[in-house]
Amino acid sequence: MATTTAPAQGPAGARQAVERLPGSKIREVANAGMDLGDVLAFWFGEPDLPTPEFICRAAAEAMAAGHTFYTANRGLPELREALARYMSRLHGRAIGEERIVVTASGMAAVNLAQQVLAEAGDNVVVQGPIWPNLVATVALMGAEPRLVPLQFANQGWRLDLDRLFAACDARTRAIVVNSPSNPTGWVMRPEEQRAILDFARKRGIWIIADDVYVRLCYSRPVAPSFAELAEPDDRVVLINSFSKSWCMTGWRLGWLTLPPKLAPVVERTVEFHHSCAADFSQRAGIVAVEQGEPFVADLVARYRVARDLACERLAAMPRVRLHVPDGAFYVFFQVAGMTDSLYFCKRLVREARVGLAPGAAFGPAGEGFIRLCFASTLPRLDEGLARLARALQ
Amino acid sequence: MATTTAPAQGPAGARQAVERLPGSKIREVANAGMDLGDVLAFWFGEPDLPTPEFICRAAAEAMAAGHTFYTANRGLPELREALARYMSRLHGRAIGEERIVVTASGMAAVNLAQQVLAEAGDNVVVQGPIWPNLVATVALMGAEPRLVPLQFANQGWRLDLDRLFAACDARTRAIVVNSPSNPTGWVMRPEEQRAILDFARKRGIWIIADDVYVRLCYSRPVAPSFAELAEPDDRVVLINSFSKSWCMTGWRLGWLTLPPKLAPVVERTVEFHHSCAADFSQRAGIVAVEQGEPFVADLVARYRVARDLACERLAAMPRVRLHVPDGAFYVFFQVAGMTDSLYFCKRLVREARVGLAPGAAFGPAGEGFIRLCFASTLPRLDEGLARLARALQ
Numbered sequence: 001m002a003t004t005t006a007p008a009q010g011p012a013g014a015r016q017a018v019e020r021l022p023g024s025k026i027r028e029v030a031n032a033g034m035d036l037g038d039v040l041a042f043w044f045g046e047p048d049l050p051t052p053e054f055i056c057r058a059a060a061e062a063m064a065a066g067h068t069f070y071t072a073n074r075g076l077p078e079l080r081e082a083l084a085r086y087m088s089r090l091h092g093r094a095i096g097e098e099r100i101v102v103t104a105s106g107m108a109a110v111n112l113a114q115q116v117l118a119e120a121g122d123n124v125v126v127q128g129p130i131w132p133n134l135v136a137t138v139a140l141m142g143a144e145p146r147l148v149p150l151q152f153a154n155q156g157w158r159l160d161l162d163r164l165f166a167a168c169d170a171r172t173r174a175i176v177v178n179s180p181s182n183p184t185g186w187v188m189r190p191e192e193q194r195a196i197l198d199f200a201r202k203r204g205i206w207i208i209a210d211d212v213y214v215r216l217c218y219s220r221p222v223a224p225s226f227a228e229l230a231e232p233d234d235r236v237v238l239i240n241s242f243s244k245s246w247c248m249t250g251w252r253l254g255w256l257t258l259p260p261k262l263a264p265v266v267e268r269t270v271e272f273h274h275s276c277a278a279d280f281s282q283r284a285g286i287v288a289v290e291q292g293e294p295f296v297a298d299l300v301a302r303y304r305v306a307r308d309l310a311c312e313r314l315a316a317m318p319r320v321r322l323h324v325p326d327g328a329f330y331v332f333f334q335v336a337g338m339t340d341s342l343y344f345c346k347r348l349v350r351e352a353r354v355g356l357a358p359g360a361a362f363g364p365a366g367e368g369f370i371r372l373c374f375a376s377t378l379p380r381l382d383e384g385l386a387r388l389a390r391a392l393q
Numbered sequence: 394m395a396t397t398t399a400p401a402q403g404p405a406g407a408r409q410a411v412e413r414l415p416g417s418k419i420r421e422v423a424n425a426g427m428d429l430g431d432v433l434a435f436w437f438g439e440p441d442l443p444t445p446e447f448i449c450r451a452a453a454e455a456m457a458a459g460h461t462f463y464t465a466n467r468g469l470p471e472l473r474e475a476l477a478r479y480m481s482r483l484h485g486r487a488i489g490e491e492r493i494v495v496t497a498s499g500m501a502a503v504n505l506a507q508q509v510l511a512e513a514g515d516n517v518v519v520q521g522p523i524w525p526n527l528v529a530t531v532a533l534m535g536a537e538p539r540l541v542p543l544q545f546a547n548q549g550w551r552l553d554l555d556r557l558f559a560a561c562d563a564r565t566r567a568i569v570v571n572s573p574s575n576p577t578g579w580v581m582r583p584e585e586q587r588a589i590l591d592f593a594r595k596r597g598i599w600i601i602a603d604d605v606y607v608r609l610c611y612s613r614p615v616a617p618s619f620a621e622l623a624e625p626d627d628r629v630v631l632i633n634s635f636s637k638s639w640c641m642t643g644w645r646l647g648w649l650t651l652p653p654k655l656a657p658v659v660e661r662t663v664e665f666h667h668s669c670a671a672d673f674s675q676r677a678g679i680v681a682v683e684q685g686e687p688f689v690a691d692l693v694a695r696y697r698v699a700r701d702l703a704c705e706r707l708a709a710m711p712r713v714r715l716h717v718p719d720g721a722f723y724v725f726f727q728v729a730g731m732t733d734s735l736y737f738c739k740r741l742v743r744e745a746r747v748g749l750a751p752g753a754a755f756g757p758a759g760e761g762f763i764r765l766c767f768a769s770t771l772p773r774l775d776e777g778l779a780r781l782a783r784a785l786q
Contacts, residue, residue, distance in 0.1 A: 007514045012654040013599065013628055014509045023661055050459035060453035066443035068643040104497050104645055108667040115533055116407045120513050121400045136665040140508055142535070206406065235406055250461040250672035252497055252645075261405040268416055272529040274501040274667060279643035281671065 021136055025342050025361035033349035040384040041355030043345075045131075045182055045330065047247040047375045052295050055246060058287040062280035071279050073270040074263075075102025075255070079282045079289075083255055086289045090214075091227035099232065099258050101266050102285075104277040106212050106241030106254035111137050112273050113208055113237050113256065116266055118143035122173040124208075127159060129332070129359065129366035131182045134210060143173065149365030150186055152334065156323040157186035165199055174206035174237075180213035180223050183332040183362050183371040185325020187217060190224045197229055197236070206235040212254075213328040215245040215296055218304050223327050233259050244329075245296050246288040253281050303329050306374040306381055313385040314372075317392050329375040332359065334368055335392070341367055352391035354384050414529055418735050418754035426742035433777040434748030436738075438524075438575055438723065440640040440768045445688050448639060451680040455673035464672050466663040467656075468495025468648070472675045472682075476648055479682045483607075484620040492625065492650050494659050495678075497670040499605050499634030499647035504530050505666050506601055506630050506649065509659055511536035515566040517601075520552060522725070522752065522759035524575045527603060536566065542758030543579055545727065549716040550579035554588055561592075567599035567630075573606035573616050576725040576755050576764040578718020580610060583617045590622055590629070599628040605647075606721040608638040608689055611697050616720050626652050637722075638689050639681040644674050696722050699767040699774055706778040707765075710785050722768040725752065727761055728785070734760055745784035747777050 010019025026043050033039045074080060077097070084097040103109040110133065118124055120142035126135055128147040138145040146167045151158045168175070175196060179188035200207050209226045217223040230236040238257040242248040254277075258266055270276065310331050311324045322333035338344050341358035349355050359369030374381060403412030419436050426432045467473060470490070477490040496502040503526065511517055513535035519528055521540040531538040539560045544551045561568070568589060572581035593600050602619045610616040623629040631650040635641040647670075651659055663669065703724050704717045715726035731737050734751035742748050752762030767774060 007512055010658075012652075012658045013597075014655060014658045015512050017512070018509050018662060019658055021661060021665070024664065044463070046463055051456070051461035053457075056453075056456040056461070059456060060449075063444070063449040063452060064446075068444035068449070068641065070437070070439055070642045104501070105667050107665070108497070108501075111666050116411050119400055119408050119410070119535055133665050133668075140662070140665060142512055204406075248461065249463045250669075252667060252669070252671045259405075262407060265403075265405045265407045265412055268414055269411060269533070271417065272414070272500070272526050272533060273504050274498050274645060275526075276643075276645070278645045278671060278674065 017139060017142060021139060024132065026357045028342065029345045029349055029358060030355065032346045033355050036350065036353060039349055039353050039355050040380060040387065042372045042374070042376060042384055043355045043357045045373055046249050047244065047299070048377065049247045051247050051251070054291060055248065055284050055288050059280045059284035062283035067279045067283055069279055071276045071282060073276055074267045075100070075277060076279070076282045079286050082286045082289045087227060087257060090222055091225055093228055095227065095257060098260055099263055101256045101258060101263055101270060102277050102282060103254045103256060103270065104274045105252040106239055106243060107133060108252070108274055109239045109254045109256045110134060110210065112266065112269060113239065114138055114141050115273065116269050117206055118173050121171060123169070123171050124174045124176060125164065125167045125172055126176040127164065127178065129183055129362035129369070130178055132361060132363065134176050134178060135363065147363050147365065150184060157181070157184045159188065159192060161192065161195055164196070168203065168205060172203070172205050174208050175200060176208045176210070178210035180217060180327020182213065182328050183330050183357070183359070183366065185328050185330055185332060187223050187327040190228070193224060193226055193229055197226065197234065200235060204235070206237060208237045208239065210239045212239060212241040212244055216300060216303060216329055217327045218300070218307065219326050227257065233261070235259065242285055242288055246292050247299070248288065251281050251284070253277050253285050303375060306376060306378060307331070309378060309381060310372060310374045310385065313389070317389050319392055329373055331372045331374060332369050333372070335370060338368060341370060345370065348388070348391055352387045354387040354391070410532060410535060414532060417525065419750045421735065422738045422742055422751060423748065425739045426748050429743065429746060432742055432746045432748050433773060433780065435765045435767070435769060435777055436748045436750045438766055439642050440637065440692070441770065442640045444640050444644070447684060448641065448677050448681050452673045452677035455676035460672045460676055462672055464669045464675060466669055467660045468493070468670060469672070469675045472679050475679045475682045480620060480650060483615055484618055486621055488620065488650060491653055492656055494649045494651060494656055494663060495670050495675060496647045496649060496663065497667045498645040499632055499636060500526060501645070501667055502632045502647045502649045503527060503603065505659065505662060506632065507531055507534050508666065509662050510599055511566050514564060516562070516564050517567045517569060518557065518560045518565055519569040520557065520571065522576055522755035522762070523571055525754060525756065527569050527571060528756065540756050540758065542756070543574070543577060550574070550577045552581065552585060554585065557589070558592055561596065561598060565596070565598050567601050568593060569601045569603070571603035573610060573720020575606065575721055576723050576750070576752070576759065578721050578723055578725060580616050580720040583621070586617060586619055586622055590619065590627065593628060597628070599630060601630045601632065603632045605632060605634040605637055609693060609696060609722055610720045611693070611700065612719050620650065626654070628652065635678055635681055638692070639685050640692070641681065644677070646670050646674050646678050696768060699769060699771060700724070702771060702774060703765060703767040703778065706782070710782050712785055722766055724765045724767060725762050726765070728763060731761060734763060738763065741781070741784055745780045747780040747784070
């Protein structure tokens with residue numbers, strides 16, 4: 001019998017680090033509104049459109065043709081080649097298929113990246129306010145997440161690079177950035193990416209860039225990405241997903257772009273994580289990437305109109321302050337005098353029947369703010385904003 | 394600047410524990426045969442049939458109906474209810490839907506279970522020879538896997554419970570068992586399960602039971618499962634998958650059955666692992682579970698014939714010793730004088746054009762053995778066995 005005991009467990013018998021993970025505050029608000037029939041919800045980060053028919057058809061045909069078996073851990077070669085061509089075209093830089101690993105969702109890609117890179121004793125510096133899953137995956141591996149908030153400056157959201165770099169030390173394994181940003185809509189500038197890359201190179205720190213909103217940018221055809229700057233061997237992990245660009249949230253399909261040396265390590269770990277993405281979904285992914293450009297262009301045009309409507313109406317409301325987001329499909333607005341966004345959003349759903357995400361869900365730097373997802377039809381958005389305006393009177 | 398440095402990295406810049414994970418020896422053999430056109434392969438653990446048409450149709454209809462959005466982390470309520478009814482019927486014991494969490498594959502369920510339960514400082518005792526992924530997921534979390542081998546006794550494969558219990562100490566977080574067993578086909582007896590459950594209860598140790606082959610049993614309609622014995626609050630985690638019973642390997646759909654207290658913890662962790670399984674695949678899963686019994690019965694009947702053919706032919710070969718497997722779809726046979734199964738299987742594929750899995754892939758206790766997956770048509774199996782017989786002359 002060993003003399004030491006296992007690490008302590010939480011009340012459910014699981015690891016303490018896991019039992020202590022906070023539940024989603026967005027979910028908490030959604031639960032508060034669940035039994036109210038007439039809520040207009042803008043709380044989740046999901047396009048309002050189902051997957052386009054040409055993508056669904058490709059999956060149905062693949063199934064009917066018997067493509068229902070395991071695929072290689074890395075994904076189907078045809079999909080990886082299609083993604084390499086797509087990434088190369090999008091970012092104006094040759095990206096080879098040997099750097100692509102397909103995953104069963106962008107979320108799985110993030111979880112996998114942290115399983116491969118982070119462990120107890122490490123810390124990971126994360127730009128906030130941010131999608132909480134990018135923080136929780138660090139904590140899950142027993143590593144320490146360190147949040148460095150964006151500033152809500154007069155000119156827009158701003159990343160203080162000095163603070164970001166000061167948060168890094170000899171135990172920093174990675175810097176996590178998400179641009180276009182959920183929830184703020186902030187888009188990182190190329191010179192900021194250059195500075196982070198230079199710093200990370202010098203210090204041997206990994207960059208994990210969540211690029212899932214890279215197609216949803218309003219001032220340029222594609223948001224700046226580390227994919228444009230990084231050499232193949234740089235310690236850069238790019239996270240991508242089919243969810244937002246092609247309205248495929250319910251498919252669970254994503255991919256990683258990796259240095260050639262790391263790709264086989266990640267490939268091997270995919271085997272132990274979820275083994276592969278669904279065969280027919282990968283075949284539908286090929287069609288999305290190769291034939292989906294008109295769809296993406298329409299989607300961005302639609303979101304731009306919705307964004308402008310939401311921002312115009314919000315800016316006219318008392319107590320509200322915001323920056324017009326340049327990317328993603330959220331407005332993250334400040335409400336003067338609101339100090340408990342969770343309580344505030346629960347009241348909004350009950351009393352005004354409008355469902356929004358509390359800023360506190362995105363880390364401490366998000367308190368005082370509310371997130372609205374404008375991926376919605378205009379009449380629905382219009383009515384939701386009217387309800388909010390009445391509540392803020 | 395901190396005075397300590399981060400844990401050391403491997404040559405690719407990933408965690409050492411990850412870079413040291415061994416690659417699959419089955420894959421190594423498969424790679425050796427990849428460019429040879431005429432190999433008959435029985436190396437992977439996959440049914441040879443595509444998914445039945447009624448299941449594919451349900452998925453295609455769900456897609457067309459717009460079921461392409463995120464679902465609850467736990468899975469669709471209708472699927473969880475269908476699974477609770479299925480588990481209750483199968484194991485003769487009421488299992489409530491609040492204990493079911495749907496996952497994007499059985500593999501994801503295993504990875505998730507270890508993320509929730511195991512961490513550095515823990516050990517996890519694993520019955521071997523075993524599917525290597527059940528060991529690697531322990532190592533990935535920084536915990537120590539401890540293998541306790543089944544005995545290749547005269548009467549059949551046998552688990553030495555005293556050895557299993559002796560391998561546990563105060564730092565043991567879980568015992569992992571897989572019955573029906575991949576690769577041995579061993580089926581655990583109810584009295585063995587009772588003894589393990591009693592021991593685990595006394596010591597507060599979790600049981601992680603990989604039940605994915607529970608429907609593929611040849612001496613009874615369903616293999617014995619901890620599901621029959623355990624009380625809801627017992628520390629038992631059951632892993633299940635749609636892959637083997639309904640020929641859905643390429644779908645990535647599985648589920649966990651958990652104590653009611655652990656289920657919400659796992660549900661929260663699913664959010665950070667892969668968020669949910671695909672919406673339309675879950676809807677196809679409902680149809681599989683509710684209408685798939687005739688298909689499962691046919692499948693087992695087919696596999697029984699294939700098993701009998703494989704065992705009869707193998708038993709007649711020189712140097713071969715085996716026990717007829719009572720579950721799963723593998724024969725794990727010993728070859729007298731063979732001490733390097735990896736080398737032997739590579740030679741077999743090159744010289745005899747028959748693809749088999751080396752026993753060493755399933756841990757040290759598997760050395761000296763070879764695994765053949767008999768989920769194949771009879772003429773193909775027949776020809777593969779003829780090639781093997783010639784090679785063993």
